[in-house]
Amino acid sequence: MMNNPAKIDPEFHRFVTKDRIRLFTERNEFKRLAEQYEQELYDIQERSKKLISFLLCLCTVLLGVLAYVLSNS
Numbered sequence: 001m002m003n004n005p006a007k008i009d010p011e012f013h014r015f016v017t018k019d020r021i022r023l024f025t026e027r028n029e030f031k032r033l034a035e036q037y038e039q040e041l042y043d044i045q046e047r048s049k050k051l052i053s054f055l056l057c058l059c060t061v062l063l064g065v066l067a068y069v070l071s072n073s
Helices: 010-071
Strands: none
Touching: none
């Protein structure tokens, strides 16, 4: 009695199958977009770190030049 196949409306079964495929496709699309945005964020963070390092070096050089000029005036 437990092994009797369930009687499912074929139209409903097709709908559920099609909807599962649609959901799987949408999930893959969202996953791809999330990975793309994550990579863009990583790239922006790396560029920001490089810019901050450059600006700190520039400030250090300018402070050194200012100290040199003031000590020789």
